[in-house]
Amino acid sequence: MTRILLAEDDNDMRRFLAKALENAGYEVVSFDNGQSAYNRLNEEPFTLLLTDIVMPEMDGIELARKATALDPEIKVMFITGFAAVALNPDANTPKDAKVLSKPFHLKDLVDEVEKLLAA
Numbered sequence: 001m002t003r004i005l006l007a008e009d010d011n012d013m014r015r016f017l018a019k020a021l022e023n024a025g026y027e028v029v030s031f032d033n034g035q036s037a038y039n040r041l042n043e044e045p046f047t048l049l050l051t052d053i054v055m056p057e058m059d060g061i062e063l064a065r066k067a068t069a070l071d072p073e074i075k076v077m078f079i080t081g082f083a084a085v086a087l088n089p090d091a092n093t094p095k096d097a098k099v100l101s102k103p104f105h106l107k108d109l110v111d112e113v114e115k116l117l118a119a
Contacts, residue, residue: 002117006030007037007051007063008079017050017079020106021113034058038066046074048117053080061093068094075116079109 004026008014011032018028029046031037035057037049049067051060058066064076076097098116100109 001027003027003046004048004050005037005041005046007034007055007060009033009052009055016106020110024110034060034063038063041067041070045071048075050077050079053078064094064097077116
């Protein structure tokens with residue numbers, strides 16, 4: 001089963017995202033900040049990191065950098081209302097990372113996750 005690590009500081013958004021991905025057949029482990037998500041990445045492997053960019057303790061860009069340093073095979077998708085931040089070449093985001101801008105429909109999220117995992 002594909003394992004997704006979800007880092008999103010908005011509690012309602014995190015629950016909605018996790019439920020949509022679980023309903024699509026994915027195993028989801030979720031955290032409300034980047035540092036906790038990174039700690040879990042050190043314990044076990046995940047197929048996909050799905051992360052908000054703006055979060056307390058460790059932002060999503062730093063989390064993605066550290067995640068890909070730990071596991072170069074992990075796929076990364078940012079979910080954000082600040083797409084320009086992720087797309088900024090100076091941000092040093094992982095090269096194949098996908099950005100999904102808020103607001104989005106949960107079906108769009110599942111479709112984009114499926115596309116990224118198939119790539």
